[in-house]
Amino acid sequence: MSTELLPNFIAGRWQTGTGQGTPLFDPVLGTELVRVSNAGIDLAEGFRFAREQGGQALRALSYQQRSGLLSDIVKVLTDNKAAYYDIATANSGTTVKDSAVDIDGGIFTLGTYAKLGHGLGEAQVLLDGDRIRMGKDPLFQTQHILTPTQGVALLINAFNFPSWGLWEKAAPALLSGVPVIIKPATATAWLTQRMVKDVVDANILPVGALSVICGSSAGLMDQLESQDVVSFTGSAETARIIRSHPAVAQRSVRCNIEADSLNSALLDPQATPDSEAFQLLVSEVVREMTVKSGQKCTAIRRVFVPRALYEAAAAAISAKLGKTTVGNPRNESVRMGSLVSKEQHHSVLAGITKLQAEAEVLFDGRTQALVDADATVSACVAPVLLGSREPAQARVLHEEEVFGPVATLMAYDSIEQAHQLIRRGEGSLVMSVYSADPLFIATTAAALGSHHGRVHAVSPDVASLHTGHGNVMPVSLHGGPGRAGGGEELGGLRALNFYHRRSAIQASSVALDALAQKAVSLKL
Numbered sequence: 409m410s411t412e413l414l415p416n417f418i419a420g421r422w423q424t425g426t427g428q429g430t431p432l433f434d435p436v437l438g439t440e441l442v443r444v445s446n447a448g449i450d451l452a453e454g455f456r457f458a459r460e461q462g463g464q465a466l467r468a469l470s471y472q473q474r475s476g477l478l479s480d481i482v483k484v485l486t487d488n489k490a491a492y493y494d495i496a497t498a499n500s501g502t503t504v505k506d507s508a509v510d511i512d513g514g515i516f517t518l519g520t521y522a523k524l525g526h527g528l529g530e531a532q533v534l535l536d537g538d539r540i541r542m543g544k545d546p547l548f549q550t551q552h553i554l555t556p557t558q559g560v561a562l563l564i565n566a567f568n569f570p571s572w573g574l575w576e577k578a579a580p581a582l583l584s585g586v587p588v589i590i591k592p593a594t595a596t597a598w599l600t601q602r603m604v605k606d607v608v609d610a611n612i613l614p615v616g617a618l619s620v621i622c623g624s625s626a627g628l629m630d631q632l633e634s635q636d637v638v639s640f641t642g643s644a645e646t647a648r649i650i651r652s653h654p655a656v657a658q659r660s661v662r663c664n665i666e667a668d669s670l671n672s673a674l675l676d677p678q679a680t681p682d683s684e685a686f687q688l689l690v691s692e693v694v695r696e697m698t699v700k701s702g703q704k705c706t707a708i709r710r711v712f713v714p715r716a717l718y719e720a721a722a723a724a725i726s727a728k729l730g731k732t733t734v735g736n737p738r739n740e741s742v743r744m745g746s747l748v749s750k751e752q753h754h755s756v757l758a759g760i761t762k763l764q765a766e767a768e769v770l771f772d773g774r775t776q777a778l779v780d781a782d783a784t785v786s787a788c789v790a791p792v793l794l795g796s797r798e799p800a801q802a803r804v805l806h807e808e809e810v811f812g813p814v815a816t817l818m819a820y821d822s823i824e825q826a827h828q829l830i831r832r833g834e835g836s837l838v839m840s841v842y843s844a845d846p847l848f849i850a851t852t853a854a855a856l857g858s859h860h861g862r863v864h865a866v867s868p869d870v871a872s873l874h875t876g877h878g879n880v881m882p883v884s885l886h887g888g889p890g891r892a893g894g895g896e897e898l899g900g901l902r903a904l905n906f907y908h909r910r911s912a913i914q915a916s917s918v919a920l921d922a923l924a925q926k927a928v929s930l931k932l
């Protein structure tokens with residue numbers, strides 16, 4: 409018997425694609441769950457509808473009114489949370505704790521934007537900075553303003569965050585007054601589709617403000633016009649296709665890219681095996697390797713420790729990893745679930761083999777039996793810690809992102825060398841530094857900030873307060889330079905920039921006073 413073909417919500421109505429569709433699977437049991445298809449759907453009509461109906465209705469509202477819509481979405485999603493956890497267990501193979509990172513993380517991000525948006529009041533325009541005099545006479549001045557772009561936001565997401573990935577982009581877009589068309593990654597599209605369905609059924613948003621299109625990405629980029637924006641999260645390979653598409657290359661469609669990243673952790677050279685900084689690094693590395701089975705773009709991939717501590721760090725991280733039970737997330741004794749698909753399973757195993765050409769194996773959890781899961785059917789992969797005593801000689805270790813529970817420990821001889829090696833990631837989303845010395849943290853931040861979207865410092869005084877190396881908080885910037893995609897998301901109200909156009913209004917101060925009546929200053 410074939411499974412349900414999920415309908416798409418586009419052009420203000422539910423539309424089912426033609427044909428059999430693409431099946432989505434339970435990555436632990438191997439069973440088919442639902443199918444997706446957008447074959448035969450008129451994309452041009454859908455984009456036009458969102459642009460015209462959704463965009464106009466959203467822009468007619470103030471920031472505060474739109475923030476109210478976000479609050480209403482939070483309520484609906486919270487009421488339906490149980491169903492989302494069931495879908496995540498079945499389709500993503502995640503434990504309850506790992507599903508929370510995606511589901512509750514998404515709802516929390518929406519709630520944060522609802523609060524931030526409320527503070528913008530009844531305005532419909534944002535003032536960017538103060539007025540600037542254009543000459544001797546103060547009457548004629550410039551005021552920079554931000555107005556919502558009059559197109560759609562096409563959001564193309566990766567498979568690892570079907571909930572958070574939707575809402576961390578949709579919240580600032582909707583708050584800005586820009587309608588959203590979400591295209592989830594096919595492997596885990598079910599959760600995104602269900603959340604959009606619940607919001608549509610609850611009749612919260614103006615029709616056309618939120619659409620979902622599941623299945624093939626073919627033709628989506630072709631729809632984009634000059635006032636539209638595209639925000640992409642996924643692999644560097646697909647990012648290249650998006651960047652070189654005529655919509656971006658010729659029609660100047662604004663494009664934000666969040667791609668893969670070889671994030672680092674750095675231990676202070678003054679640390680000792682019994683220092684708190686050392687223990688904090690060990691805990692964080694293990695957490696980052698195992699949360700969501702390492703399928704986080706922000707996960708620690710390279711761990712830099714002073715050469716004298718290489719063996720001690722290998723032993724301490726391995727001891728903790730040895731306690732990680734892996735298998736079916738429905739079994740309460742399981743700490744780490746599955747990868748999202750058999751394809752990812754193959755890709756991670758191949759990636760480990762590739763890294764092994766330049767690294768030794770320090771811990772291999774794959775020797776332990778899976779709990780309640782058939783190793784020949786499921787996509788479960790246990791954690792693997794690799795090591796390199798001579799990382800300066802390595803190439804693949806600094807280039808290859810293995811998107812699973814895998815990290816490489818690396819020995820450094822001087823802090824200058826550690827910095828050089830970290831920079832060989834060619835730009836990352838995040839690095840974390842472990843030290844009790846505020847000066848060391850400050851120096852690291854200044855030296856490595858240019859190569860990272862975020863520097864996360866873990867010192868003993870914030871041991872129980874810090875938010876985690878890999879956790880993306882809505883008030884902090886997310887994104888990174890270079891191979892991380894060069895994008896910027898979140899960062900509180902900074903995120904609104906992407907969905908607005910900046911203009912310089914050069915006019916009489918009297919006219920600028922009139923404009924200010926409709927506006928609010930954007931205080932970052």
Ligand code: NAP
Pocket residue numbers: 564565566567568569591592593594595623624625628629641642643644645646647649650665666667668669704705809811837892893
């Ligand atoms: P992917 O294969 O690049 O797919 C990402 C999205 O792009 C999917 O929705 C995919 O649809 C779509 N897509 C594929 N080809 C396309 C095309 N020609 N035009 C337009 N869209 C297209 O990446 P993934 O395997 O889902 O995700 C894993 C990667 O994402 C990892 O490398 C990870 O580091 C990165 N990631 C980065 C972040 C971040 O915030 N920086 C967050 C999460 C993940 P289909 O699924 O239908 O193919």
